[in-house]
Amino acid sequence: MEQKNHMLKYLQKGIRFDGRKLDQYRLINVEYGVSNSAEGSAIVNVGDTKIIVGVKLAVEKPFLDTADCGNLMVNAELTPMSSPDFEPGPPTETGIELARIVDRGIRESHAIDVHKLCIKEGEKVWSVAIDVCTLNAAGNLIDAAALGALAALKDARYPAYDLEKNAIDYGEKTDKKLPLECQPIAVTVWKIGDYLLVDPLPQEENAADARLTVTTIADGSVASLQKGGDCPLSVEEVDSMVGLAIEKAKELRKALG
Amino acid sequence: MTTDALNVKEKDIVVPGESLAVGMGFLPSWGTYRDGDSIRASRLGLVQMDGKVIKLVPLSGAYLPRMGDVIIGLVIDVLMSGWRVDTFSPYSAVLTLAEATSEFIPKKADLTKYFDIGDVIMTKVTNVTSQNLVDVSMKGPGLRKLGPGRTLVVDPHRVPRVIGKNGSMVSMIKDHTGCNILVGQNGVVWLSGEPENEVITVQAIERICAESHISGLTEKMQRWLEQNAKHVNRSRPQEPMQ
Numbered sequence: 343m344e345q346k347n348h349m350l351k352y353l354q355k356g357i358r359f360d361g362r363k364l365d366q367y368r369l370i371n372v373e374y375g376v377s378n379s380a381e382g383s384a385i386v387n388v389g390d391t392k393i394i395v396g397v398k399l400a401v402e403k404p405f406l407d408t409a410d411c412g413n414l415m416v417n418a419e420l421t422p423m424s425s426p427d428f429e430p431g432p433p434t435e436t437g438i439e440l441a442r443i444v445d446r447g448i449r450e451s452h453a454i455d456v457h458k459l460c461i462k463e464g465e466k467v468w469s470v471a472i473d474v475c476t477l478n479a480a481g482n483l484i485d486a487a488a489l490g491a492l493a494a495l496k497d498a499r500y501p502a503y504d505l506e507k508n509a510i511d512y513g514e515k516t517d518k519k520l521p522l523e524c525q526p527i528a529v530t531v532w533k534i535g536d537y538l539l540v541d542p543l544p545q546e547e548n549a550a551d552a553r554l555t556v557t558t559i560a561d562g563s564v565a566s567l568q569k570g571g572d573c574p575l576s577v578e579e580v581d582s583m584v585g586l587a588i589e590k591a592k593e594l595r596k597a598l599g
Numbered sequence: 600m601t602t603d604a605l606n607v608k609e610k611d612i613v614v615p616g617e618s619l620a621v622g623m624g625f626l627p628s629w630g631t632y633r634d635g636d637s638i639r640a641s642r643l644g645l646v647q648m649d650g651k652v653i654k655l656v657p658l659s660g661a662y663l664p665r666m667g668d669v670i671i672g673l674v675i676d677v678l679m680s681g682w683r684v685d686t687f688s689p690y691s692a693v694l695t696l697a698e699a700t701s702e703f704i705p706k707k708a709d710l711t712k713y714f715d716i717g718d719v720i721m722t723k724v725t726n727v728t729s730q731n732l733v734d735v736s737m738k739g740p741g742l743r744k745l746g747p748g749r750t751l752v753v754d755p756h757r758v759p760r761v762i763g764k765n766g767s768m769v770s771m772i773k774d775h776t777g778c779n780i781l782v783g784q785n786g787v788v789w790l791s792g793e794p795e796n797e798v799i800t801v802q803a804i805e806r807i808c809a810e811s812h813i814s815g816l817t818e819k820m821q822r823w824l825e826q827n828a829k830h831v832n833r834s835r836p837q838e839p840m841q
Contacts, residue, residue, distance in 0.1 A: 343717070344717075344718075344746065344747045345717065345719070345747070345749070347747055348747040348748060348749055348791075349749075351747075351794055352794040355794050355795065357794055357795060357798065359749065359798070359801075360798070360801075361795075361798040361802070545749075
């Protein structure tokens, strides 16, 4: 409690533990095409936080209820090397939530037109697997992971595919891109005491009362929301959090290059 | 009998597995081990010779508790008759009731009145067993619960540099930033002051750790502080006595 009060003293003065302003992101850097074995990949740095994302494409049988749609999957791995708080073993709540927030942002903004992933209705569709892997967890994994997933999707190219033989040659990449319709950007706004901030440090995440992840597309419309933390949020607070997220998404969109 | 041979000099930097000496004429000490005839390094460090005894001064790795170290710990659990303390090393420590206070504590007393989970304490390592069970004590000058402030974890091997000769470095930072600073042997630094001054202090300490190998660091830091902590009101609030 004493530690949190000390942090509130900072926030009251409008600065953070590392000297940033409340609505200021750390330096963001996106590096494309970092893996040869993935169809698309990216490494995202947000300050000391580092995340690698890979996109893998495969031809699979569609689900029965979406016979003319491709599949989209997001999986997140919180590797033990990236933080002393992460242990090996089955995925934790944090890991599952991270994957689901990234997934929902891409799915609900219809960033990927799944109909265009269909090869033959009811038989063959492209399946897009997005794998998020933390290399260093120093706060704000959600925004970094969502940014990385989008960067990897932008980077992805179809591998050569022979329909007759039903064989993919992963060694040969075509220059055909994924059907990316828009760019969903996730910005998580955190609430500590009465203050709203973005891009938290681990200490700030631990002290936070609530958070709201807002995924928006370029025109500012909201694609998905995810609330976390123990404390409730008032309507006014949600309003200003969404407003801040839309504002900050513009910066992240620029960082994507 | 094989002839004894020394492969390294005093203050050489060695890597794990490196052969330091061959023969039974030398004795392995801290940070080294015997492998057949030779003595090898088990850590990255500087060689230190004491007659026939070879030991290493580590240059990297986690903090390992040592008897007599004054460290800054974090209370992580309240036990039946004591507290568990995170020492920022692989081994946690136990603070027993008897070592925590000289007050009389009745049975069934609420121990969180004295220390609660999340409290940051300045404490002393009183014993480390061969199984790495660590005991700490609050009996001694300056050992106490630390009030509102923030903690910063630095490489424990940089602690001597952060403190400086006779505390010269840390008192220089204190003078320039007006912050209270305490440095534990385990690499935990506790500071308390005005938010913007604390930020400068953190930057200064991170700088020292990044450039700790440079000679004339004190003068360099002096210039840096004069430039970056110009507008700080240097009157430091007195530390409250317990």
